[in-house]
Amino acid sequence: MIRILKYRQILHRKVFVRTMSTGYQALLIPSKEKLDLLQNVDLFSSFQDSSQEPIYVDTDSDDPFDPADLVGLETLRSSGGSFEGQKRMNSAASMPLNWLHSSPRQATSRRSSQLKGAQIVKRSPQHHRTPTKRRLVSPPSIYSTPQAEISDYESDLVEKLVDVTSAAMNQLNQGIGEVSALLNAVKSEADAPILKSESALDRAPMLEGLDTSKAKKSVSFNAMATQPGESSVDSKDVDTFKELNSNKRPWFMLLPKERTIKPPPAQNRQKSAPLNATIQLATQAVPNSLLSESAEKLVKPILLSQEQEYVRHLALQGKSMFFTGSAGTGKSVLLRQIIKDLKALHGPGTVAVTASTGLAAYHIGGITVHSFAGIGLGKGDLPALIKLVRRNRKVFRRWKDTKVLIIDEISMIDGRLFDNLDGIAREIRRKKNTPFGGIQVIVCGDFYQLPPVSKAQINPDGTELKEQSRFTFESEAWKNALTSSIILKQVFRQQGDQTFIDMLNDLRHGRVSEEAESEFRRLSRPLVCPDGIVPTELYSTRYEVENANNLKLVRLGGSTRVYEAKDGGSLPPAVKNAWLSNFLAPKKIFLKENAQVMCIKNFDDTLVNGSLGRVKGFIDRDTYLCQKIMDENPSMSLEETTKLFAKHRVAYSLSQKTNHDVLIDEITDDMLKAAPEQLDSVFNFLHEDKDFSQLLQNIDSNEGLPTGFDSSAPIEVNDVTDDELIRQNKRRKLDFISKVEEMAKGEKYPLVEFSSPDGLSSRTVLIEPERWDITDEATEEVLVSRVQLPLMLAWAMSIHKSQGQTLPKVKVDLSRIFENGHAYVALSRAVAREGLQVVNFKTEKVTTHGAVEKFYESLSTTEDLAKDHT
Numbered sequence: 007m008i009r010i011l012k013y014r015q016i017l018h019r020k021v022f023v024r025t026m027s028t029g030y031q032a033l034l035i036p037s038k039e040k041l042d043l044l045q046n047v048d049l050f051s052s053f054q055d056s057s058q059e060p061i062y063v064d065t066d067s068d069d070p071f072d073p074a075d076l077v078g079l080e081t082l083r084s085s086g087g088s089f090e091g092q093k094r095m096n097s098a099a100s101m102p103l104n105w106l107h108s109s110p111r112q113a114t115s116r117r118s119s120q121l122k123g124a125q126i127v128k129r130s131p132q133h134h135r136t137p138t139k140r141r142l143v144s145p146p147s148i149y150s151t152p153q154a155e156i157s158d159y160e161s162d163l164v165e166k167l168v169d170v171t172s173a174a175m176n177q178l179n180q181g182i183g184e185v186s187a188l189l190n191a192v193k194s195e196a197d198a199p200i201l202k203s204e205s206a207l208d209r210a211p212m213l214e215g216l217d218t219s220k221a222k223k224s225v226s227f228n229a230m231a232t233q234p235g236e237s238s239v240d241s242k243d244v245d246t247f248k249e250l251n252s253n254k255r256p257w258f259m260l261l262p263k264e265r266t267i268k269p270p271p272a273q274n275r276q277k278s279a280p281l282n283a284t285i286q287l288a289t290q291a292v293p294n295s296l297l298s299e300s301a302e303k304l305v306k307p308i309l310l311s312q313e314q315e316y317v318r319h320l321a322l323q324g325k326s327m328f329f330t331g332s333a334g335t336g337k338s339v340l341l342r343q344i345i346k347d348l349k350a351l352h353g354p355g356t357v358a359v360t361a362s363t364g365l366a367a368y369h370i371g372g373i374t375v376h377s378f379a380g381i382g383l384g385k386g387d388l389p390a391l392i393k394l395v396r397r398n399r400k401v402f403r404r405w406k407d408t409k410v411l412i413i414d415e416i417s418m419i420d421g422r423l424f425d426n427l428d429g430i431a432r433e434i435r436r437k438k439n440t441p442f443g444g445i446q447v448i449v450c451g452d453f454y455q456l457p458p459v460s461k462a463q464i465n466p467d468g469t470e471l472k473e474q475s476r477f478t479f480e481s482e483a484w485k486n487a488l489t490s491s492i493i494l495k496q497v498f499r500q501q502g503d504q505t506f507i508d509m510l511n512d513l514r515h516g517r518v519s520e521e522a523e524s525e526f527r528r529l530s531r532p533l534v535c536p537d538g539i540v541p542t543e544l545y546s547t548r549y550e551v552e553n554a555n556n557l558k559l560v561r562l563g564g565s566t567r568v569y570e571a572k573d574g575g576s577l578p579p580a581v582k583n584a585w586l587s588n589f590l591a592p593k594k595i596f597l598k599e600n601a602q603v604m605c606i607k608n609f610d611d612t613l614v615n616g617s618l619g620r621v622k623g624f625i626d627r628d629t630y631l632c633q634k635i636m637d638e639n640p641s642m643s644l645e646e647t648t649k650l651f652a653k654h655r656v657a658y659s660l661s662q663k664t665n666h667d668v669l670i671d672e673i674t675d676d677m678l679k680a681a682p683e684q685l686d687s688v689f690n691f692l693h694e695d696k697d698f699s700q701l702l703q704n705i706d707s708n709e710g711l712p713t714g715f716d717s718s719a720p721i722e723v724n725d726v727t728d729d730e731l732i733r734q735n736k737r738r739k740l741d742f743i744s745k746v747e748e749m750a751k752g753e754k755y756p757l758v759e760f761s762s763p764d765g766l767s768s769r770t771v772l773i774e775p776e777r778w779d780i781t782d783e784a785t786e787e788v789l790v791s792r793v794q795l796p797l798m799l800a801w802a803m804s805i806h807k808s809q810g811q812t813l814p815k816v817k818v819d820l821s822r823i824f825e826n827g828h829a830y831v832a833l834s835r836a837v838a839r840e841g842l843q844v845v846n847f848k849t850e851k852v853t854t855h856g857a858v859e860k861f862y863e864s865l866s867t868t869e870d871l872a873k874d875h876t
C-alpha cells in the first residue's frame with residue numbers, strides 16, 4: 007500500500023517512511039517544486055540528530071477510528087488478505103434473488119440499472135491487516151521543541167537525496183536491498199549542514215500575514231495564533247494544499263512507478279479497456295488513485311483549526327487538561343489527532359485511550375475506563391479497588407507503564423470514580439503526593455450532553471444505596487490534576503447555518519427564545535426525501551429503537567437475508583459479549599431489498615461512518631464485477647471483457663494469497679495461463695456451452711489458459727454489418743453474464759445505494775464484511791473481534807448511540823425525553839435545519855444542570871488564553 011500522508015503531517019512531520027503492505031517501506035520526499043511550496047518544512051531535522059531514534063507509530067490500522075481516514079489525503083489503499091473462512095457467513099446464502107428467476111436478458115438489464123455508477127468499495131474482512139504494520143515518522147518536532155528554528159533546504163541536496171532514495175526504492179521494488187539501506191543512504195546525505203533559519207520563516211506560506219518578528223521568537227505556537235484580521239493559518243493551508251494538488255505531476259517523487267495508475271489516454275477510453283479503471287477488486291480504495299484526476303476531487307483534508315491546534319500543542323507539552331466545546335466543535339477529531347501524536351511521542355503501551363462507555367471508546371479505538379483500570383464495575387471503596395488492581399499483574403503493569411491517560415466523554419463518568427482512579431494511580435505508582443501518580447491526564451467531553459448514570463452504591467454493610475451521581479468537575483482529583491480547561495468555540499458540524507448554531511447554543515444552556523421555539527415548531531414538517539432515504543428517528547430507549555426498525559423492516563415485504571457476525575478474541579465469553587454489545591455492528595443484521603441502512607465505517611470521504619443508503623439487492627462479487635466491467639465498457643468485445651474479468655479475478659486471488667495489493671496492470675497473460683484454478687469455476691462452462699462456440703473458435707488454444715483470452719484474435723464477422731455486430735456482441739455478453747451468475751459460488755452481499763448528504767447524488771457500492779478488533783496494545787493480542795457487514799438498520803437509533811454521530815437527515819420526537827441534555831444531543835446531530843424534523847417540541851423538555859452552567863462560566867476559550875499569553 008502506498009498512502010500519501012495527510013497534509014498536516016507533511017507540514018509537521020517532514021519526512022515519511024512507511025511500511026507498505028507490499029512488504030517494503032518507502033521514503034516519500036516532496037519533489038523540489040513541492041518543497042518550494044512547503045518552505046517551512048524542516049525536511050531533514052529528523053535525520054540531523056543521529057542519536058535521535060526514529061519513532062515507530064502504528065498507523066496502518068484499518069479501524070474506523072484511524073484519524074488518517076478522517077483527514078483525507080490518503081489516495082491509494084491496498085488490498086490483501088484471505089477471504090477464506092468468511093464465505094459461509096451468510097446463513098441465507100442460498101436464498102435466490104427474485105431476478106435470478108427472470109430471463110437472462112431481463113435479469114441483466116435490471117442488474118444493469120441497479121449497478122449504475124456502482125463500485126466495489128470493500129473487499130474481504132481480511133482486508134484487516136496485522137497490527138504490526140508501522141510507519142516510521144520523525145517526531146512532531148515543531149511541538150516538542152517550541153522554540154525550534156524553521157529550517158530551509160538546499161535544492162541540490164534535495165535532488166541528491168531524491169536520487170539516492172530513488173535508487174534505493176528501485177532496488178526495493180526489485181526485491182533487492184533493504185529498508186535500512188535506504189534509510190542509511192538518506193541519512194548519510196542529510197548529515198550535511200543544511201539549515202538556513204531566517205529566510206524560510208519570511209517566505210513560509212503558513213506564516214504570511216503575521217508579524218514575523220514575533221513569530222520568530224516563538225515559531226511554533228505564536229505562528230498558529232493569528233491575530234484578528236490576519237489571514238488564518240487554515241485557509242493558507244488549504245490554499246497551499248490546493249496548489250499542491252493542482253499540479254498533475256506526482257507530488258511525491260518516490261512512489262514506485264509500477265504502482266501508480268494513470269488514466270488511459272482520452273482517445274482510447276471508449277475503445278480499449280481501462281484495465282486499472284474504477285473497478286478495483288479486493289480494495290475499498292478510492293477508484294483510480296494518486297495520479298488520476300478523480301483523486302483530486304476526492305481528497306478533502308481536515309485541517310485542525312487554530313484553537314484545535316492550540317489544544318494539541320498543550321497536550322504535546324505534557325499538560326494535564328480538560329477540553330470541551332458544544333456538539334460538533336471537533337472534539338473527537340482533535341482527540342484522535344492527540345492520541346496519534348502522543349503515541350508517536352511516547353511509544354506503544356504508554357498511552358491509555360479510554361472513554362466512559364464502550365460505545366464512546368469504540369469511536370476512538372480505546373477501551374472503557376473500567377476495563378483499563380481493572381476495577382470491574384468499580385464498586386467498593388478505594389482500598390478494595392487497589393486490591394483488585396494488585397491482584398491482576400497485567401493491570402498492575404499497565405498502571406505502572408502508563409504515561410498518558412485519555413478519557414473521552416468524561417461527562418458520563420462519576421466524580422467518585424475519578425477520585426478513585428487518582429487514588430489507585432498514586433498508590434500503585436508509589437507517588438502519593440502527585441496527582442494520578444505523575445500520569446498526564448487528558449479528558450474531553452461536554453457536560454451539557456449526557457450526564458453520569460446514577461449507580462447503586464454498595465455500603466460497607468452490604469446494603470445498596472441509590473446515590474446521586476456527581477460530576478467529575480466536582481471531584482478533588484479534577485481540582486488537583488487538571489491544570490488547563492479549554493472551550494472550543496468553532497462549530498463545524500452545522501457550519502453554514504449560523505441561525506441553527508445559535509439556536510443549538512441557546513438550547514445547550516437550557517434557553518429557548520420565542521423565535522427559536524417557533525422555528526423548532528416549524529421544523530415539525532416532514533422532510534422531503536427525493537432519494538427515498540427517510541430521516542433517522544432518534545429515540546430515548548433501545549426498546550423504541552428496535553421496535554421502530556423491526557416494524558419498518560416487516561412492512562417492506564419480500565424475503566429477509568440474515569448476516570451473522572463472526573466473533574473472536576481471547577477474552578472469556580462473558581466479558582467478550584459485554585464488549586461486543588457496545589459494537590455498532592450488530593450480532594445479526596436482517597436485511598431486505600429497500601432496507602434503509604447506515605454505513606458504520608469510514609471508507610473514503612464520500613462513504614463514511616453515518617452515510618445513509620438503501621439496499622438495492624444482493625449479489626455475489628463475480629457477477630457484480632462482470633456486470634460492472636460490461637457497463638463501463640459497453641463497446642468492449644466479449645473476448646476483451648472476459649479477459650479483463652479474468653485479470654480481476656486473478657489479481658484478487660493473488661492479493662488474498664500474498665496479502666499484497668495486486669493491480670490489474672500487473673497481471674500478464676502468462677499469469678493468467680498459470681492460474682487456471684482461479685478461473686475454471688466460472689469459465690469451464692464456456693467449453694461446454696454451444697452458444698459460446700463463436701467465442702471458443704477465437705480462442706488461442708494455449709494450454710491451461712481459459713477461453714477467451716486472446717483479445718487480438720478476430721471475431722468472425724463475415725458479411726455482418728457493424729450494427730449487427732454490436733447487437734451480437736451485446737447478446738453474447740448478456741448470455742455470458744447470466745452464465746457467470748449461474749456459476750458463481752461466492753456469497754451474496756448487499757448492494758447499497760448511498761446518498762450524498764444533500765440527497766442529490768448517489769453512489770452504489772457492494773458492501774462486504776469488515777473486521778473490527780480491540781487489541782491489547784502492549785502484547786498486540788486480539789481481545790475482541792467481530793467480522794460483520796459494516797452496516798446497521800438506520801430507520802431508528804437511540805439518542806445514546808447517536809452521540810458522536812453526524813446525521814444528514816434526522817427526526818427527533820421529544821415527547822419521551824427524560825434526561826438533562828438529551829434534547830440537545832438529539833437535535834445537535836443534524837447538519838442543518840433542512841435535514842431536521844422535530845416532533846413534539848416542548849420548551850420544558852430542554853433542561854440543563856445548574857452545576858454545569860456554573861462550571862462552564864469558569865472556563866477559558868483559546869482566545870482568552872492567547873490574550874493572557876501576550
Ligand SMILES: Nc1ncnc2c1ncn2[C@@H]1O[C@H](COP(=O)(O)OP(=O)(O)OP(=O)(O)O)[C@@H](O)[C@H]1O
Pocket residue numbers: 308309310311314331332333334335336337338339340452498499809810811812834
Ligand atoms: N478542523 C476541522 N475542519 C473541518 N471539519 C471538522 C474539523 N474538526 C471537526 N470537523 C468535522 O465536524 C464534525 C463534528 O466533529 P466531531 O464529531 O469531532 O465533533 P464533536 O465535538 O466530537 O461532536 P460531539 O460532541 O457531537 O460528539 C465532523 O463531521 C468532523 O469531520
